Amino acid sequence: MSLNIDEAILKNVVEDVLRKLGDKVSPETTSAPKPAAAIPARKSSPDYGVFDCANEAAAASVEGQKALRKLGFEGRKKVIDIVKTTCADKAEEWGRLELNETKIGRLDHKIAKLVGIPNLPGVEWLTPRGMSGDHGITLEENTPFGVVAAITPVTHSIPTAACNIISMVAAGNGVVFNAHPGGAACAAEAVRTFNKLIESELGIHNLITIVEHPTIDSFNALCASEHVNLLCVTGGPGVVNAAMKSGKRAICAGPGNPPVVVDTTADLDKAARDIIFGGAFDNNLLCIGEKQVFVLDAVYDQFLQAFKRAGAAQLNSTQLDTLTKQVFTFKEDGGGCSHPVLERELVGADATTLADRAGTKVPAGTEMLFAETDASHLFVQEEQMMPMIPVVRVSNMDEAIEQAAISEHGYKHSSMIHSLNVVNMGAMARALDSTLFVKNGACVAGLGVGGEGYSSFSIATTTGEGITTPDTFTRRRRCVLVDNLQMY
Known part of the structure; x- marks a missing residue:
């Protein structure tokens, strides 16, 4: 889904993408997709943010987040631009990749969700609040949590990961993913691609990490990890309940039946x-x-x-x-x-x-x-x-x-x-x-x-934050400068 794209434009965008790419699948097609390029066999060592061990993935993201902080808002913007541009450029390829792995949904709509990623809000969403008076000046700013552990669903594996990266990195955080096992391979491929580009352009390693073979044990490990400062769960009631019992703050997008x-x-x-x-x-x-x-x-x-x-x-x-x-x-x-x-x-x-x-x-x-x-x-x-x-x-x-x-x-x-x-x-x-x-x-x-x-693919209904934005993944810091500052 996208921001400020109406129904007719959405359909036209999808059809135009497919036509330009030479795709012969009509927007109504929902059956077996063409084979996508095979995902390369992974080495046992970490590979552009893809890790075997959940705690190692979280620890690596800590270092990536520290490097991001040194680059300030401009660094965040560049990471977000990389994610948005890559999703648009690879919408057809990644749409097929996800459908081939998960076997659910429609190819044209998988593509549409990725085409819409560039319209998600970024750092421009973060607005400080200022106050001044007889006793000085106060500024309230949005500051990062550190590393966010994000749990993504099989229904929108790559789009949810991309959406989370944009919001969480805009807020200044690193991200470690534990994807749904049914969509873990395509999510890992997206993370790998993002990291290659981020390392090439910004020199940041492992800002975004992912557990290659996610399990309930890797989820529990992230919940318990000292390297994880915040949880974001997009999934069913079981994983939401587990996150809320972890002892960490959890932003939870739970079930619905609209x-x-x-x-x-x-x-x-x-x-x-x-x-x-x-x-x-x-x-x-x-x-x-x-x-x-x-x-x-x-x-x-x-x-x-x-x-x-x-x-x-x-x-x-x-x-x-x-x-x-x-x-x-x-x-x-x-x-x-x-x-x-x-x-x-x-x-x-x-x-x-x-x-x-x-x-x-x-x-x-x-x-x-x-x-x-x-x-x-x-x-x-x-x-x-x-x-x-x-x-x-x-x-x-x-x-x-x-x-x-x-x-x-x-x-x-x-x-x-x-x-x-x-x-x-x-x-x-x-x-x-x-x-x-x-x-x-x-x-x-x-x-x-x-x-x-x-738009957002994480709608925090259970914990009340609503449709998530970069602001959702920040802490509020109040900076106060006291007295003798009046200009009147």
């Missing part, structure tokens, strides 16, 4: 298009992506027709039951209770694959499936990260907001409403209290795609 409400005043055709655009982005891998829709009874049937006109394909009840049984299984938790577990093979799968699993066929290029369900259905209550959206009929706005809040589970992550009624907007905003709340737009409008604002 609901959408459509009321009687909504532009139904636009709402349908927006829900497809946001919910189908990268096959619904976005944590902010639309996951379930609650529609008021008075416009319910009209909305279903609008959804179909916009390109969504409907599953009947039999097909929905068939797909549900393949997507969700139940696992005993050890206490005599069972809970639903996602079939990982279907996470980030495209709509045609899901339709096949449901026992039906949809036209090639179909981006979104939908089905009518009740509010208790597994597809409503579980964050499934697939382009199959359940649509629930509700009798009135109170019921819509109540069911939306129940399905969101108090994560306070993201929610959307399509309405021209400001009273309804306000009621939903207060009831869900979500970090990101989009009115009359796709979810991605909340990150600057089709709406105003800036």
